[in-house]
Amino acid sequence: MATPGEFILEVSRIHKRYSHNIPTRRRQLIRQFARAIIGKPDERELLAPGEFWALQGVSFSLARGEALGLIGLNGAGKSTLLQIIARQLLPDIGLVSVRGKIAALINLTAGFEETLTGRENVFLKGALLGRSRTMIRQKFDEIVSFAEIEEFIDSPVGTYSSGMRMRLAFSVAIHSEPDLLLIDEVLSVGDFRFRQKCLRKLNELREHASFIFVSHSFQDIARFCDRLIVLNRGSLVFDGPTTEGIQFYVDSTSDGGAASSASQNSQAPMLAGAPLTLMGEFIHQENLIESVSFSWVSDKGKHANVVKQGEAIIAELEFRLKVDDGGVIVGLPFWSPDGTMVTSVNTDTSGHKICADNGGAVSLRVRFEAFDLNPGTYYPVVSIGKNTEVIYRQPVVPIKVTASYPMTWGVFTPRVNWSQPGHVASTSTLHKSRDGGG
Amino acid sequence: MNGNIDDQALQPFGSDFRLGNNPFESSRRVWRDLTGHTWQTWMIFRSGFTATLRQTYLGALWGFIMPLVPLFAFFALTLLRVFPSHETIPPLSYMSVGVILWLFIQGLIMAPAEAVAKHASVLKSTNFPMICIFVASYGQLAFEMLLRLLVVVPMLLFLHDLSLSGAALLPLVLLPVCAFSVALGILFGLAGILVQDFKNVLEIIFRYLIFVSFAIFPLSMNGIGGWLYSLNPIAIFIDNGRSVLILGQLATPGHYYASSVLSVVLLLFAIHLYYVLERRVAGAL
Numbered sequence: 001m002a003t004p005g006e007f008i009l010e011v012s013r014i015h016k017r018y019s020h021n022i023p024t025r026r027r028q029l030i031r032q033f034a035r036a037i038i039g040k041p042d043e044r045e046l047l048a049p050g051e052f053w054a055l056q057g058v059s060f061s062l063a064r065g066e067a068l069g070l071i072g073l074n075g076a077g078k079s080t081l082l083q084i085i086a087r088q089l090l091p092d093i094g095l096v097s098v099r100g101k102i103a104a105l106i107n108l109t110a111g112f113e114e115t116l117t118g119r120e121n122v123f124l125k126g127a128l129l130g131r132s133r134t135m136i137r138q139k140f141d142e143i144v145s146f147a148e149i150e151e152f153i154d155s156p157v158g159t160y161s162s163g164m165r166m167r168l169a170f171s172v173a174i175h176s177e178p179d180l181l182l183i184d185e186v187l188s189v190g191d192f193r194f195r196q197k198c199l200r201k202l203n204e205l206r207e208h209a210s211f212i213f214v215s216h217s218f219q220d221i222a223r224f225c226d227r228l229i230v231l232n233r234g235s236l237v238f239d240g241p242t243t244e245g246i247q248f249y250v251d252s253t254s255d256g257g258a259a260s261s262a263s264q265n266s267q268a269p270m271l272a273g274a275p276l277t278l279m280g281e282f283i284h285q286e287n288l289i290e291s292v293s294f295s296w297v298s299d300k301g302k303h304a305n306v307v308k309q310g311e312a313i314i315a316e317l318e319f320r321l322k323v324d325d326g327g328v329i330v331g332l333p334f335w336s337p338d339g340t341m342v343t344s345v346n347t348d349t350s351g352h353k354i355c356a357d358n359g360g361a362v363s364l365r366v367r368f369e370a371f372d373l374n375p376g377t378y379y380p381v382v383s384i385g386k387n388t389e390v391i392y393r394q395p396v397v398p399i400k401v402t403a404s405y406p407m408t409w410g411v412f413t414p415r416v417n418w419s420q421p422g423h424v425a426s427t428s429t430l431h432k433s434r435d436g437g438g
Numbered sequence: 439m440n441g442n443i444d445d446q447a448l449q450p451f452g453s454d455f456r457l458g459n460n461p462f463e464s465s466r467r468v469w470r471d472l473t474g475h476t477w478q479t480w481m482i483f484r485s486g487f488t489a490t491l492r493q494t495y496l497g498a499l500w501g502f503i504m505p506l507v508p509l510f511a512f513f514a515l516t517l518l519r520v521f522p523s524h525e526t527i528p529p530l531s532y533m534s535v536g537v538i539l540w541l542f543i544q545g546l547i548m549a550p551a552e553a554v555a556k557h558a559s560v561l562k563s564t565n566f567p568m569i570c571i572f573v574a575s576y577g578q579l580a581f582e583m584l585l586r587l588l589v590v591v592p593m594l595l596f597l598h599d600l601s602l603s604g605a606a607l608l609p610l611v612l613l614p615v616c617a618f619s620v621a622l623g624i625l626f627g628l629a630g631i632l633v634q635d636f637k638n639v640l641e642i643i644f645r646y647l648i649f650v651s652f653a654i655f656p657l658s659m660n661g662i663g664g665w666l667y668s669l670n671p672i673a674i675f676i677d678n679g680r681s682v683l684i685l686g687q688l689a690t691p692g693h694y695y696a697s698s699v700l701s702v703v704l705l706l707f708a709i710h711l712y713y714v715l716e717r718r719v720a721g722a723l
Binding site for chain 2 (some may be wrong): 010089091104107130132258
């Protein structure tokens with residue numbers, strides 16, 4: 001019986017040789033055929049002309065319940081590594097040892113038969129995962145319900161949208177009770193809401209399963225993974241804590257990830273120091289929304305990017321929708337410089353319905369009655385969604401909070417009253433000083 | 439997606455994966471793969487089979503028409519006396535049994551290469567055993583063979599050209615044929631991954647090999663005909679299978695037994711090679 005903390009995966013000195021050149025690849029294969037016939041592996045450590053190492057000497061291990069992030073530039077060897085762990089590709093040198101059942105979400109919709117119904121494909125996909133018919137039958141309702149395709153389950157998969165197929169395939173995979181789940185960038189296909197749902201489900205699975213998670217979304221990696229490894233041209237160049245790994249990756253790639261978004265952004269100078277890599281992906285669907293402007297306004301009606309702790313501040317936002325205003329939600333999450341999301345407000349939870357004028361223009365103000373965050377700079381993101389889809393998500397002007405009283409801890413200071421029942425003496429109010437008490 | 443690796447012990451997977459097995463051990467493990475995935479194999483067959491039937495307005499009808507078309511085409515040519523006759527077996531019976539055996543053997547040889555091409559994405563992105571894909575592709579072939587037998591056997595009965603004892607023995611007589619054809623199918627399937635135009639070469643060969651395989655008409659056993667017979671196990675299997683079904687006896691027992699031994703050896707080699715190479719070729723798909 002497996003026990004928590006035991007190693008579920010051990011990767012030792014994995015090498016994989018590749019070539020982009022077809023004759024070279026053919027020669028490689030012929031050599032492998034010939035070596036296989038005589039019973040000796042092709043373990044030469046030298047490369048022939050035209051060959052390169054897709055993976056070179058990669059070693060790491062993974063404990064049960066651990067979630068490992070895997071990042072690297074395109075061509076770094078991430079997918080090859082996942083395929084080797086999933087036993088889809090054989091390493092040229094080295095050894096992979098896995099304990100238990102694997103589900104690899106690498107090419108999610110592979111194996112779907114277009115002409116068969118969703119119901120039939122659930123069983124087919126389950127069969128390709130090596131799961132029994134009885135097991136799939138037991139999980140069938142859960143699978144369909146999670147994929148949110150109840151009313152289409154008896155329609156041919158050929159009529160499904162790519163999102164529906166992805167949801168169905170993902171649902172089958174995560175309900176197959178794996179010990180090790182390999183996730184290769186597949187969550188990026190779904191809409192924002194479904195992705196959140198998948199991440200919640202994956203968190204539930206963490207009690208008994210381990211994960212290797214490949215994503216270009218640093219936010220997902222940071223939220224989900226305990227540990228991170230970074231691959232660069234087939235070699236493992238970092239193995240350690242997630243936040244440090246992301247920073248290492250960003251520092252080591254001059255044009256990598258969200259950092260590049262920031263440098264291309266017109267607000268880049270103001271965003272210097274922002275934890276852009278942890279603030280999630282930035283989106284602007286220009287066919288759906290345009291002319292977005294944002295500013296901070298003080299209580300006196302003047303533009304101001306600075307607010308005194310506990311004072312009021314107003315955020316003004318204008319944009320033009322190219323679609324109707326039904327289901328539009330505006331959110332304003334804030335990040336601290338260390339990448340912690342300190343708070344978030346949105347029109348949906350506040351019960352405010354967005355209304356556009358005839359031209360699609362929306363003018364919105366949100367007044368923070370008392371900005372109680374502690375002194376420091378906070379980085380907001382304007383996030384505009386329509387139904388389940390995020391149509392705009394960009395960092396905007398940061399807000400700087402200045403101190404109202406000398407000592408603070410943490411990221412915000414709540415308004416509190418201290419008292420001692422039975423003692424008439426002193427009642428102290430933390431915000432006394434800024435409430436005018438001197 | 440991944441297949442089932444249910445053992446909680448650490449399962450090693452390295453560059454020497456499966457290289458230490460002998461052909462018998464490989465065969466045992468391939469058999470275990472097959473029997474462990476019977477339901478999955480059935481699902482792959484069923485999805486392919488029903489997909490074929492659902493594609494058109496006439497739907498299932500095509501599933502019955504298409505396998506019979508080549509048989510009826512050769513019926514017509516035989517009735518037009520295009521082909522030379524055999525000395526003891528009437529032309530229509532000679533041709534019809536020969537053609538169904540030929541189509542069966544051809545299917546067994548060609549199906550794996552076609553299945554690899556058709557299911558490349560599954561084979562590449564899962565570790566579902568390739569042998570199950572091969573066997574699933576034989577399901578369609580079994581259906582077509584059955585359909586053709588349903589036409590040919592009543593015809594032989596009607597023409598008084600059927601040996602009932604031979605008909606009972608036919609499945610046994612066909613076992614070495616199956617071994618030989620499956621072995622070639624596996625080898626050609628693997629070779630097709632290595633050299634992707636191999637499938638086209640096979641198609642060309644099988645389009646014309648039928649004329650020198652004693653399938654639709656006999657060749658003189660003297661001179662080059664005898665050579666073609668002796669060197670072509672397909673001709674030996676077709677000739678003996680037909681002889682058993684119609685005359686109740688093997689036509690050339692010596693050739694048949696030698697070819698049967700060769701077939702078993704070839705099958706063991708093919709299965710071993712397949713087992714060793716299966717994961718090695720996945721990356722080339």
